[in-house]
Every structure is written in C-alpha cells, then in structure tokens.
Amino acid sequence: MTDAPTARPAPADHPAARSAGVHLDTVESAQATPDQDMPYAALGLKADEYQRIVDLLGRRPTAAELAMYSVMWSEHCSYKSSKVHLRQFGDKTTEAMKKHLMVGIGENAGVVDIGDNWAVTFKVESHNHPSYVEPYQGAATGVGGIVRDILAMGARPVAVMDELRFGDIDHPDTARVVHGVVAGVGGYGNSLGLPNIGGGCSFDPSFQGNPLVNALCVGVMKHEDIHLASAEGVGNKVVLFGARTGGDGIGGASILASETFEDGVPAKRPSVQVGDPFMEKVLIECCLELFAADVVQGIQDLGAAGISCATSELASNGSGGMHVWLDDVLLRDPSLNAGEILMSESQERMMAVVAPEKLEAFMAITGKWEIESSVVGEVNDSGRLTIDHHGQRIVDVDPRTVAHEGPTYERPFARPAWMDALQADTSSSLPLPADGDALRATTLGLLGSAALANRAWITSQYDRYVQGNTAQARPDEVGVVRVDEATGRGVAIATRSNDRYTKLDPHTGAEQAVAAAYRAVAIAGAEPRAVTDGLNFGSPEDPDSMWQFAQAVRGIADACLALGVPVTGGNVSLYNGTGEPGRIDSSINPTAIVGILGVFDDVRRATPSGWREPGQALYLVGATRAELDGSAFAGLSGHLGGLPPAVDLAAEKVLAEVMVSASRDGLADAAREVSEGGLAAAVAMGALRYGVGARIVLDEIVTRDGLSPAQAWLSESQGRVLVAIPRTEEPRWAAMLEARGMVCARIGVTQDEPVLEVQDQFTLPLAQLRDAWDAPLPARFA
Numbered sequence: 167m168t169d170a171p172t173a174r175p176a177p178a179d180h181p182a183a184r185s186a187g188v189h190l191d192t193v194e195s196a197q198a199t200p201d202q203d204m205p206y207a208a209l210g211l212k213a214d215e216y217q218r219i220v221d222l223l224g225r226r227p228t229a230a231e232l233a234m235y236s237v238m239w240s241e242h243c244s245y246k247s248s249k250v251h252l253r254q255f256g257d258k259t260t261e262a263m264k265k266h267l268m269v270g271i272g273e274n275a276g277v278v279d280i281g282d283n284w285a286v287t288f289k290v291e292s293h294n295h296p297s298y299v300e301p302y303q304g305a306a307t308g309v310g311g312i313v314r315d316i317l318a319m320g321a322r323p324v325a326v327m328d329e330l331r332f333g334d335i336d337h338p339d340t341a342r343v344v345h346g347v348v349a350g351v352g353g354y355g356n357s358l359g360l361p362n363i364g365g366g367c368s369f370d371p372s373f374q375g376n377p378l379v380n381a382l383c384v385g386v387m388k389h390e391d392i393h394l395a396s397a398e399g400v401g402n403k404v405v406l407f408g409a410r411t412g413g414d415g416i417g418g419a420s421i422l423a424s425e426t427f428e429d430g431v432p433a434k435r436p437s438v439q440v441g442d443p444f445m446e447k448v449l450i451e452c453c454l455e456l457f458a459a460d461v462v463q464g465i466q467d468l469g470a471a472g473i474s475c476a477t478s479e480l481a482s483n484g485s486g487g488m489h490v491w492l493d494d495v496l497l498r499d500p501s502l503n504a505g506e507i508l509m510s511e512s513q514e515r516m517m518a519v520v521a522p523e524k525l526e527a528f529m530a531i532t533g534k535w536e537i538e539s540s541v542v543g544e545v546n547d548s549g550r551l552t553i554d555h556h557g558q559r560i561v562d563v564d565p566r567t568v569a570h571e572g573p574t575y576e577r578p579f580a581r582p583a584w585m586d587a588l589q590a591d592t593s594s595s596l597p598l599p600a601d602g603d604a605l606r607a608t609t610l611g612l613l614g615s616a617a618l619a620n621r622a623w624i625t626s627q628y629d630r631y632v633q634g635n636t637a638q639a640r641p642d643e644v645g646v647v648r649v650d651e652a653t654g655r656g657v658a659i660a661t662r663s664n665d666r667y668t669k670l671d672p673h674t675g676a677e678q679a680v681a682a683a684y685r686a687v688a689i690a691g692a693e694p695r696a697v698t699d700g701l702n703f704g705s706p707e708d709p710d711s712m713w714q715f716a717q718a719v720r721g722i723a724d725a726c727l728a729l730g731v732p733v734t735g736g737n738v739s740l741y742n743g744t745g746e747p748g749r750i751d752s753s754i755n756p757t758a759i760v761g762i763l764g765v766f767d768d769v770r771r772a773t774p775s776g777w778r779e780p781g782q783a784l785y786l787v788g789a790t791r792a793e794l795d796g797s798a799f800a801g802l803s804g805h806l807g808g809l810p811p812a813v814d815l816a817a818e819k820v821l822a823e824v825m826v827s828a829s830r831d832g833l834a835d836a837a838r839e840v841s842e843g844g845l846a847a848a849v850a851m852g853a854l855r856y857g858v859g860a861r862i863v864l865d866e867i868v869t870r871d872g873l874s875p876a877q878a879w880l881s882e883s884q885g886r887v888l889v890a891i892p893r894t895e896e897p898r899w900a901a902m903l904e905a906r907g908m909v910c911a912r913i914g915v916t917q918d919e920p921v922l923e924v925q926d927q928f929t930l931p932l933a934q935l936r937d938a939w940d941a942p943l944p945a946r947f948a
Contacts, residue, residue: 190504191229193559200226209236215573222567230553230560233505234568237471238478241740244572247706248738251716254723255733263732266695273394274315274467275385276734278696280765283389284649286657287319290329290382290700290761292739297379300438301346305379306354307415307441307513312383313358314467314516317450320393320457321385324635325647326355327365328381329661329700329759330624333374335616335946340369343377344947351381352627357443358450361636362628363645365661369616372665372755376742380700380759384659386649393457395464396483397519397545402463404480404488404543405525407532408449408515411473412498415439415511445514452535453516459531461524468515474508474568476517477543478551481565487548488565492555494542504555519545579712584750589670591807593794598876605876606928608799609846610938612880617798618843619942637769641855643838644690644764646772654768660686662762664842665755666796667810672714676721676758677813678884682841683762684729688822689837689887691773691829692764697726699736699760704743704753711743714756722758728815729822731762773829775838776855777890777916782835784860784914786845787821787903788886790867792877798843799880811884818885820906825887827902833895840886846879848888849914850935853922859932861923862914870911875927890916 196202204226206216211232219227219235227235241247255271264270268285269277275289293308313323328351333340355362365382397404415438456462466476473495481488495507502510520528525541532539551568553561599605612618622641630639637656638646648656662682668675684694699722704711726733743753766772777784794800795808828834836855840848845862853860867878891899903910917923920932 190556190558190560193228193562196228197225202226204232206232206236209233210240211236215239218573223563228560230504230508230555231563233509234474234478234561237474237509238568239572241706243471243475245738246573247575247577247740248715249574250576251719254719258723258727259732263730267732267734268389269392271733271735273735274318276696276698277319277392278734278763279389280649280655280657282650282653282655284655285387285389285392286384286649286763287316287321287387288382288384288659288698288761288763289315289735290380290698290759291315291737292378292380292700292702294376294378294702294739294742296438297347298343298375298377301343302350303438303440305347305350306443307439308379308381309351309354310441310443310446310513311467311469312381313360313446314469316383316385317453318395318465318467319385320391321387322454323360323383323385323450324633325363325384325645326360326381327363327645327659327661328379329365329663330367331373331378331665331757332369333377334371335369335942337374339374341947347377347379348624348627354441354443356629358447359632361630361632361639363630363636363639363647364659367621367624368665370665370755372751375744376754378702378754378757380702382659382661382698382761384647384657391457393464395466395480397480397486397488398463398484399521399545400486400547401522402545403520403522403525403541404490404545405518405520405528405539406495406515406542407518407537407539409442409445409512410496410498410538411507411510411515412512413502413506413510416506416509439511439513441513448535448537449514449516452532452537455531456518456528459527461520461528461531463519463521466517468517470511472508472510472512478565478569480517480519481551482569484545487546487550488543489546490543490553492553494540496538496540504560577706577712578709579716580709581713582710588750588807589809593797593800593805593808596800596803596805598874602927605879605924606930608880609850609930610935611802612798612843612846613850613935614938614942615798615802616942617801618847620939621943622940623943623948637772638690638774643775644686646690646766646769648769654770656766656769658687658690658692658764658766658772660762661759662686663757663759665757666801666806668718668758669755669806670796670808670810672717672756673721674810674813676718677725677815678810679758679760680722680725680729681813681815681818681884682839683760684731684822685818685839685887687762687764688825689773689839690764691771691826692766693826694729694731694762694764694822696763697731697733697760699733699758700739701736702739702742702754702757702759704740705747706740708743708747708752710748711753718756718758722760725815729819771829773834773837774855775836776852777836777858778856779835780858780916780918782890782892782916783896783912784862784916785889785891785899785910786840786867786886786913787889787908787910789883789909790871790873790878790881790886791883792873793881793883797880797882798847811882813884820908821885821887824902824906824908833891833899834889835892836890838888840888841882844880844882845888850922852888853932854936854939857920857932859917859919859921860914861917861925863925864913866911867913879924
C-alpha cells in the first residue's frame with residue numbers, strides 16, 4: 167500500500183496562491199488543538215455523534231472534515247433512522263423476485279430487464295423541504311437531481327413523473343407553493359425535452375407547512391450499457407465537470423431534510439439550490455457520449471452533500487482510496503472556504519473516474535459540448551480519502567466512515583395514544599344520500615372536491631408528448647412510454663398513495679399503495695415487474711411518526727412479497743412536521759408513494775382509461791363492501807376516521823393476470839380502476855375521457871353485496887376495475903372471468919347520449935359533470 171499523497175502547493179497563478187495568508191484548519195492543527203470547540207450542533211450533529219467522529223479520527227475533526235461528516239451523517243444522506251427498517255425490502259425479496267432485476271437497492275437507481283436486451287432504470291426522489299422555502303427552484307432541482315441519478319447509471323432519461331402534496335386548497339399560502347412547484351416541475355422537465363407522463367396531486371391541511379414534491383424519472387439502455395460508480399484503478403483521475411461550484415444550496419437538501427423547520431433558527435433555512443435545465447440538457451448528451459466512447463469507469467451525480475458525497479461514495483464503493491486537490495475545483499465564487507466547497511449543492515455537476523490514457527479523449531468530448539472540466543483528484547490504494555486546500559491537508563478520513571458506516575439508530579416507536587380514538591370514529595355517523603337527488607348532488611360534489619377535481623390545470627403545463635414515444639399520459643391513469651420503435655416494446659409506470667388511508671392504518675395503507683399501483687399498470691395491460699418508493703413521514707424522534715414509518719415499510723415489503731415484485735430503490739424523507747410530538751396533527755399524513763413499472767411487448771395494445779364508443783357493456787369486476795372510512799365521500803364532510811378498505815393481495819394478483827390477458831387478447835376496449843371516489847368517480851371520469859355517456863344499473867351490486875345504492879356508488883373497496891367490453895367479446899370475457907372465479911357484474915352500457923344515467927337514481931349531462939370537475943383548480947390558481 168502506498169502512502170497518501172503529500173500536499174502540493176497551489177500553482178502560482180491559482181487564486182489559492184494569492185490567499186497564502188488565509189488560516190486553514192488543517193489535520194496538523196486539529197491534532198495540536200484537541201480541545202478547540204467545534205460548531206457541530208449548528209451543522210445538525212448531536213453531541214454523541216460528534217464524539218463518535220472524534221473517536222474514529224483519534225483527534226478532533228478539522229472544519230472541512232466536520233462539514234463532510236455533518237452532511238453525510240444527516241438523515242437525508244445516511245438514512246440513520248430508517249435503514250434498520252428498510253432492510254425488510256432485501257430480506258423479503260426472494261430469488262424468484264430477482265428474475266428480472268439487474269441492479270438493486272444501493273446504487274443510484276435500480277435496473278430491470280424488460281426483454282430484447284433492453285433495460286429500464288427508474289427511481290423516485292423527494293425534494294420536499296426546499297420546495298417550501300423556494301417552491302420554483304426546490305421543485306425544479308428535484309427534477310434535475312433524479313434525472314442525473316438515472317443518467318449516472320448509463321441510461322438515457324426518457325420520461326418524468328411527479329407526486330405532489332399541498333396544503334388546504336383554500337389556504338392563502340397554498341397558491342404560492344402550488345404556482346412555484348408546478349412551474350418548477352414543468353419548466354425544468356420541459357426544458358430538458360422529457361415528457362411528464364403522469365403522477366398525482368392532492369390537497370390536505372397536514373401538508374400546509376410541509377408540501378411534498380416527489381419526482382420520478384425513467385431511463386432506458388441496452389444491457390451492456392449499465393454503469394456503476396466507484397473509484398477503482400490506482401492512478402485513475404477524478405474529474406469534476408459540468409457547472410461551476412457556487413454558494414447556492416450549501417447544506418441545502420441534506421440540512422433542510424434533516425431537521426424540522428423551527429421559527430427563529432436561520433441555520434435550518436440555508437439557500438436552496440438554483441437549477442439550469444439547459445446546462446443539464448447538454449450534460450445529459452455529454453455523459454451519454456462519454457459512456458458510448460468508453461472513456462469513463464463510472465460517473466457519479468453531485469446531488470445532496472455535493473463533493474462531500476461524490477468523493478466519499480466513490481472512494482467507499484472502490485477498493486482503495488482517493489486524493490483530492492480542492493484548489494482545482496472550478497468556482498463561481500472564489501471566496502468560498504473549504505467547507506463551503508465541500509458542502510455546496512450547486513446543480514448540474516458530475517464526477518467521473520477516468521483512466522489516464524483516456525483523459526485526453528474525455529476532455530475532447532466535454533470540450534465539444536462546451537462543458538468545463540477539471541481533474542480534481544486521483545485514485546490510490548491508501549484506503550483513505552485525503553483532501554488538500556491551499557497546499558495543506560484539510561481532510562484525512564476513512565471514506566467508508568463518511569459514506570456508509572455512519573450512525574444507525576433504532577429509534578423508539580410505539581402505536582400512538584390517539585390511534586384508538588381515530589379508528590373508532592368511523593364514517594357510519596355520516597348521513598348517506600337518501601334518494602336520487604341527493605346522490606346526484608353528492609356526485610357533483612365529489613367531482614368538484616379538492617380530492618378529485620380535474621388536475622388538467624397542472625398537467626397542461628407539462629409537455630407530455632415530446633420525443634414522440636409517449637403512448638399514454640394524463641388524463642389516462644398510467645404513463646406508457648415506447649422503448650423500442652421497431653417492435654413497440656415499452657413500459658408502463660403508475661404511482662399511487664392515499665395518505666388518508668395510511669393515517670388510519672399505516673400498514674394497510676402502504677399495502678394498498680402497492681396494490682393500487684400494481685393494479686393500475688396491469689389494467690393498462692402491462693405485466694408488473696418492479697417497485698420504487700418515496701417514503702414521506704414525520705420526525706424520527708417522535709415515536710408516533712416512527713411507528714407509522716415502521717408499519718408502512720412493513721406493509722410495502724409484505725405486499726411486494728405477496729405480489730412477487732421487488733423494491734429496486736427509492737427515497738426516505740423524514741422531519742415532515744411542525745407540530746408538538748405526540749399529537750394527532752404533529753406531522754403530515756404519512757405518505758408512502760409507490761411507483762410500479764410494468765412491461766409491454768407492444769405499447770400499441772395499451773388499454774385506455776375511458777370508453778371511446780357507444781354500445782359497449784360495462785362490467786364491474788370485484789366485490790363491493792360498505793367501505794367509506796377515509797373515502798373521498800367522507801372527506802366532503804371533513805371527516806377522517808375508522809379503518810381503510812381491506813386489501814386482498816391474492817385477489818389483486820389474479821385480477822392483474824386477468825387484465826393483462828384481456829389486453830393481450832383484445833377483449834377490453836377501456837378499463838379504469840375503481841378507487842378514490844368509488845364507482846361514482848370511475849364511471850364519471852370514464853365517460854368524460856372521450857365524452858361518451860353511460861347508463862348504469864346498480865341493482866345487481868346492491869342485491870349481491872347487501873348494500874344501499876349510495877354505498878354501492880360511493881364505496882372505495884379495493885381490488886375492483888370498471889371495464890368496457892365490445893358486445894362481440896362478451897362471451898369470451900365472461901368465460902375468462904368464470905374460469906378464474908372472479909366476482910363480476912354487468913352494470914351498464916356506454917351510450918351516444920352525452921349523459922350519465924344511474925337507473926332509478928338520477929341523470930346528469932356530461933357537460934354539467936365537466937363543469938363541476940374542471941372548475942376548482944383554475945378558480946383558485948389560474
């Protein structure tokens with residue numbers, strides 16, 4: 167093993183040479199001043215964590231080392247409170263579930279084999295806290311960050327999605343956040359030329375001070391193009407390229423996402439990152455050419471924790487060490503000190519490991535794209551990460567202790583004291599619509615509610631069809647993208663989460679999110695194959711929130727095991743709360759966002775979510791129960807209590823098989839899940855999709871399942887789908903359902919007349935439904 171490189175003086179023409187008089191907190195000075203107070207608390211470290219750093223180093227840390235440890239040991243980067251629970255994802259993944267899994271948890275993103283030598287990588291990431299402080303840039307850089315994660319795997323990004331949660335739709339501050347976030351997501355994604363193919367949005371008072379911005383990106387590549395990032399090969403160069411490093415975002419996501427906002431604590435509100443999508447677009451093309459030319463060993467995105475993260479993770483993932491010359495980092499602001507350079511989260515930056523003999527070719531490609539590049543380090547076999555600044559050693563650490571061997575906490579958690587009362591407060595006390603007129607008014611109220619109102623005001627700001635490979639996007643229920651133009655092979659992606667259900671029962675609510683996303687891609691006709699998740703919860707230091715988190719993780723893991731789909735990666739966002747711990751409103755509604763990837767052999771057979779022709783039979787598949795707790799109907803009265811709908815994962819698996827077969831065999835002309843808003847929402851939105859009416863008869867469901875018409879119309883029982891079948895295909899459809907033992911009822915037909923008619927109850931013109939559905943968001947935000 168070679169010794170770590172000795173410090174070299176800065177070149178005479180370098181700004182560092184003109185700053186020779188600047189005092190640096192060097193490793194040598196740290197050894198000589200063991201009792202010097204260090205501002206660890208201001209950087210988010212606890213006293214015992216600081217002592218652990220001292221024990222690891224055998225001395226106090228330098229200021230630069232303290233900066234590195236503080237960001238890398240933050241909740242956002244280290245997952246120190248969540249990783250003991252996240253292990254379930256690996257523990258509950260069987261060998262059979264790994265059949266199509268090429269890269270799993272632990273890398274920038276998971277990779278899945280979709281056939282014909284094609285692979286797809288996808289992942290969801292959060293950018294919640296920055297999006298409250300500065301909504302536009304917070305959301306925009308959230309999109310940019312997840313796109314770079316996908317790019318670092320060697321894939322071409324081909325689509326994005328977003329799951330957004332905002333506060334009360336009528337709160338005066340909600341418009342500020344909504345306008346900024348939506349513009350940020352659209353502005354960055356549109357500028358990159360990436361279609362936004364779906365996602366979701368909801369409004370609830372629990373998100374008033376903690377909006378959620380979860381962005382998902384999908385990338386495609388051939389099997390041989392997969393790249394993993396590590397610093398291997400003694401003598402290989404470490405190159406920083408892309409935008410220059412500035413003062414924006416210093417401690418941004420890593421600090422913002424690791425502490426609850428508190429009034430009067432400006433250290434918790436550092437500057438939010440500033441994005442440049444046009445630089446990122448060039449960076450994408452440059453990176454893909456670097457990969458194609460085989461001039462890089464690996465590329466790492468500089469996201470949260472910036473250079474601290476990239477250098478320590480690359481070195482830790484390798485088998486040796488790394489030395490870095492911080493003077494050679496290209497700066498926008500030459501006044502930055504070493505800690506600021508290391509912590510900066512300036513966007514559109516990448517770090518590559520390049521063999522010396524390929525460095526000239528690397529520089530030629532970055533030069534062609536007019537991207538600035540600088541050799542800032544070298545791989546060695548010291549087993550250490552060392553960093554020099556102004557010719558002096560300021561960092562000397564074991565990179566594994568920074569990147570991968572930080573604290574692991576088993577936080578106390580317990581079922582909240584308020585949980586029993588919440589679950590006992592069922593929706594049974596709410597008066598149901600007693601006649602047709604009341605059911606008609608409720609239907610209009612549902613369509614015009616914050617829960618179900620048309621999101622077109624949001625999605626119309628996104629380019630959904632750029633690149634020409636989008637087969638489905640909003641207002642359809644699932645995003646579908648073609649991967650292979652010659653064969654039509656492609657993927658479907660659905661994201662789902664019902665935070666009201668997860669509040670009522672985190673385990674069942676999380677299972678439901680998996681089941682709903684699984685069901686959605688299958689209804690579109692794709693075979694479900696893999697999972698990514700975005701877990702958004704309150705403070706890990708609150709036993710109530712930690713219990714919700716532990717239960718939800720277990721729910722996702724149990725559901726994935728039952729359905730046979732592996733978790734490939736994802737994101738955890740904690741400290742989403744501003745209330746006093748122990749209260750029912752201490753934090754956001756626990757939000758477990760689940761994204762599921764499904765595979766098509768040909769996207770041209772994707773099943774749309776609305777019927778296109780009159781005269782087709784409408785079938786409701788699945789049993790309906792009187793399940794209104796946590797429903798959109800209950801939400802009309804401001805009620806949240808009881809238990810969420812039951813989840814039957816075995817039945818969900820059979821239903822998915824039926825719907826994929828129906829797509830392959832050309833049986834279904836249209837299909838949509840019956841979920842939030844119940845049959846009322848499914849029928850109304852199915853009719854509004856193409857303006858084709860429907861006539862519905864509830865008698866069979868009411869008699870078979872022992873329900874009132876209102877319960878049949880409004881229940882949110884899971885595992886159901888509304889399917890439009892051409893008359894000529896009804897015999898085959900009925901035979902397939904009978905062979906699978908599926909519960910099914912023929913509940914109506916599609917019709918020329920543009921009305922929604924529920925026999926013996928009410929008739930509503932589609933134009934009136936459309937007005938109710940379209941009005942709420944433009945009225946508040948346009």
